[in-house]
């Protein structure tokens with residue numbers, strides 16, 4: 001099994017097919033982009049049998065019917081795991097055009113969205129407090145994505161205590177890397193913020209991947225790849241299980257039960273992930289950038305079963321065609337019309 | 350009676366001594382400033398027997414024990430109506446130093462303030478939504494001062510409906526002047542915003558004077574005077590009574606009952622204001638700037654009784670010494686430690 005050290009005591013655990021609720025597809029609306037194929041392939045091999053595609057790409061975002069069509073064109077070549085473009089309205093507070101009246105924009109978009117569906121936002125600090133109030137006033141369910149600071153996780157914890165209908169995710173990279181390691185990456189938490197995230201584990205509903213690995217990779221000047229960060233996710237979390245910082249149930253809750261419930265996702269029949277824990281190995285250097293190359297991990301994906309077929313073994317895809325389905329059209333969802341966004345390129349480049 | 354047109358049908362009404370909950374004292378902490386004397390003199394002659402002093406001056410603000418002491422030095426020369434420096438924590442969202450984590454700042458200051466006392470803020474749009482959520486999460490009572498936009502009055506209306514403990518005031522100038530009249534004065538509402546304010550009269554707890562008249566006067570290049578705007582207040586509101594846009598009770602509620610209750614102010618025994626309505630007159634040009642010079646008003650202050658003494662007749666102070674008291678020390682209030690503020694000078698000059 002490649003460069004893993006053999007050791008006798010290890011266990012194999014079977015988990016349901018996992019869900020990445022924030023898959024970043026750089027070329028989501030770029031003509032003839034293969035990013036969706038690349039990402040779904042890495043995802044399934046890494047234990048994620050379902051991905052929710054973030055509406056923001058590098059060159060443009062899904063904000064209306066026209067851009068959605070571009071994304072759907074790209075998805076015609078298939079995906080290796082199930083994927084979902086829609087299902088929640090995204091209010092990208094950090095990418096709203098400047099000089100927009102945020103309260104008016106948010107309220108307008110709230111009111112054009114079905115009441116029982118979640119609203120997703122990346123709002124932080126005062127914007128986060130603001131959108132939480134607006135959601136509460138308009139009786140909306142809100143999901144805060146990629147929480148990174150102690151203030152934000154605390155405000156979410158307090159809001160939950162007060163009965164607000166709010167959930168949140170934290171990018172897995174934010175749990176293992178800080179600005180101490182990468183001072184220029186403002187997307188990462190400070191060590192103090194990271195500690196607060198771990199202290200508020202009970203407040204974190206979902207672990208996500210998000211665009212943080214891509215941003216970090218880009219920031220270090222390394223060659224970017226849409227798949228960056230995906231393969232690191234489970235080994236990092238499973239290694240924390242061996243260190244008693246997490247339980248397997250913590251992982252299952254945050255990568256399966258909660259994502260499924262919050263975003264009303266399908267049951268994936270005959271789909272499971274067999275992981276191995278307690279067998280140490282060193283993360284190898286490959287063409288895919290990772291900040292964890294050379295580090296020791298104690299958990300890995302051994303086998304992925306998708307629709308009753310074994311599709312991956314030891315982190316490698318078997319030679320089979322893409323079996324993933326576009327789940328976006330399940331139920332009849334309106335196209336979420338997001339507020340005008342600045343291209344992510346501006347903030348990432 | 351000066352330049353008033355005589356007419357036979359008019360009425361005289363007796364109101365309690367009125368309260369200006371936002372008296373702007375430009376030289377509040379400036380050495381040897383007489384602004385407090387000037388303002389209290391104009392206030393009592395204009396029907397206001399009690400003023401709450403805004404903590405923000407032109408050259409500096411009351412933010413701690415040291416600046417409070419400077420303000421109290423200036424008040425030793427007395428005031429012509431009762432005045433109050435304290436009684437609420439002011440969170441000056443629009444003057445917070447930049448790059449401050451607003452949520453952290455607000456929360457810290459919340460938590461150092463007695464629970465039953467109101468917190469005052471000038472927050473707008475997304476900051477307003479934010480502070481309303483924080484107040485709700487921390488079970489604090491909040492008063493929003495100088496509301497000017499339709500979004501802000503709506504969010505306050507919705508918050509009240511949802512049971513949040515929030516009150517607000519609107520500067521009287523905002524009800525009678527718009528940016529159509531003074532395009533450069535961003536402190537004024539647009540005509541559409543002003544209409545929304547009138548439409549939400551039931552949401553407006555208090556009418557205030559605030560710093561808007563001073564800012565407007567300064568903006569027009571006229572000679573500023575700490576008293577600007579005070580004498581216009583009652584004539585404007587009483588004229589609206591003659592036009593059936595307001596009732597006398599609307600005024601009494603918003604300049605007496607609500608201010609007294611929200612800010613836990615003293616009963617002023619033997620104090621009353623006799624006003625005359627329905628007798629039209631033209632606002633004369635005096636050394637004190639007013640945007641209403643030449644306009645017809647149909648309401649005026651006739652007599653002010655303060656502590657059972659007649660102290661003013663027909664808008665003029667009688668030659669008596671200052672009888673006003675500093676009410677700040679009533680009860681043992683801590684000094685409200687506000688977050689660091691930018692001097693108002695920066696935004697006003």
Ligand SMILES: [Zn+2]
Pocket residue numbers: 010011012276
């Ligand atoms: Zn084994």
Ligand SMILES: [Zn+2]
Pocket residue numbers: 107110111138
């Ligand atoms: Zn609504």
Ligand SMILES: [Zn+2]
Pocket residue numbers: 266330
């Ligand atoms: Zn279904």
Ligand SMILES: [Zn+2]
Pocket residue numbers: 105108109338339340
């Ligand atoms: Zn819009």
Ligand SMILES: [Zn+2]
Pocket residue numbers: 359360361625
């Ligand atoms: Zn008369």
Ligand SMILES: [Zn+2]
Pocket residue numbers: 456459460487
């Ligand atoms: Zn608190």
Ligand SMILES: [Zn+2]
Pocket residue numbers: 615679
């Ligand atoms: Zn008392």
Ligand SMILES: [Zn+2]
Pocket residue numbers: 454457458687688689
């Ligand atoms: Zn402070």
